[in-house]
Amino acid sequence: MKRLLGRIGFGLSVLVLISPAIMVFLWMLSLSMKTELDNTAFPPVFIPNPVTWDNYAEVFARNDFLLYAWNSVVVSFSATGIALLLGVPAGYGIAKMRAIRLAGLILIARITPGLSYLIPLFLLFQWLGLTGTLWPIIITHLVITLPIVVWVMISFFEGLPAELEEAALVDGATIWQAFRHVAMPLARPGITVACILSFIFSWNNFIFAVVLAGRETRTLPVAVNNMLTFEQISWGPLSAAALLVTAPVLILTLLAQKQIVAGLTAGGVKGA
């Protein structure tokens, strides 16, 4: 009897822990599927009845939502791709050289507030005439993605056994070949983790695009924030847009939870 009560108590505590997360996301979903009348009703209507998809239709119909979605895709994929190209070899080099000071420098990048990069980079992009293109946003997103990739890869390469590469080197392979054909295939799980995390934190990023983006180059978070400023009251479309922005990330998290947990526990990595 006492054990049963203990179990029920434990189950309840799990429920209490996860309910804030569930409730916020469900409320977001509920708001996005109700009419404006139901959304502003008091007492609130919890279960959408009737269910309406008009809010979603409205989001796609206006605000160049698809253009901004495309911008977000281009920025996140480019920033992640470039970070992988530069960061995977760098993580390998740092792990091999045991260059703790270099790793420290990268940590400082993780620690610095995004805003502090923006003043000089804003002036630089103006001077280079890059404003109005997606390049400033992609380049600034490297500030987030590159440290994530390097940091995850360092801890991954440090954990790999050195014997295989040493055998390859003894057989006459160059260090580049040992990296490319021995270490990198072994580190594929680590690369996956780095890739997922850097994509998510680039996708979620707001601060760089809010300053650097023009009308045509907004990313989704900036576009959605603009909707709030101009349409304080229309909660339905706003929630639908918010849900559409964060849905790819939430789905990715559900699908790749193991890798994400492993990556985050490894270094306490997080975007700027």
Place this chain on the structure above:
Amino acid sequence: MTPRRNYARRYVWFVVPAAFAVVATILFPWLFTIYVSAFDWRLGGAREWVGFANYTKLFSDERFGWAMLRTLLYTAMAVVFPLILGLVAALVFNQKFPLRGLARTVFILPMMATPVAVALVWTMMFHPQLGVLNWLLAQIGIPPSMWVYSPDTVIPTLVVVEVWHWTPLVMLLILGGLASLPGDPYEAAKIDGATALQCFWHITLPLLAPYIVVALIIRTIDALKAFDTIYVITQGGPGSASETINIFLYLQAFAFYNVGYASAVVVVFFAIILALAALLMWTRQRVKQ
């Protein structure tokens, strides 16, 4: 010593491209910020060399002082609550129970969600008349709150969002620590007849201390950096009641176009952050041993 050195040096070229990117996007901004901070520099306007004038102005600027105080208040709350809740959550998720994987994934969803999207939903929930939160409070007999619409409650309310958002990261960091705890001390304590609470207090907590310290430092830094949710929900308002250093910085640079002055703010903020970075590295080294 020498052969080992040469062996290591061969790997320098792996790091060079990334180092170049770091110099361009991270190191250059730092140096340029220090340079800009010595000017009275208007975005798209005139600039004039003023030496340390921006810094002296900073220390007599009441608005900056208040922003600093608010940041410290916000940070203190946004560190303590996630640490306590994250520790409790980690202890729970360290037990074996059905659907644990799913429950843990749901628990970490807030930290992966897009901050702007989440902030929008919270904004709607905080609405004093139509928001769901005041309705929920009414159901349990608590008078309605003004949430982010009153200067008295805006900071604690923003902390609520921050706690919701980042407790999962603390949980993950401490959960990683729990997974690495040895089993022997618990066996010994059990034989000696220790209660569960005694075990927690005298074994678990001391062994977890390094992980808690790492979580503490990461949380402190992230709370100091907080911008997205505050900017989306209040933009520093009502009035300037939630204007933290980051919001102050943003307004100075990109609303008032005072980039020289804003750069001085960045430099002062840097000093604090660099001290914390050193602490973080030092702690990480100790944890590794």
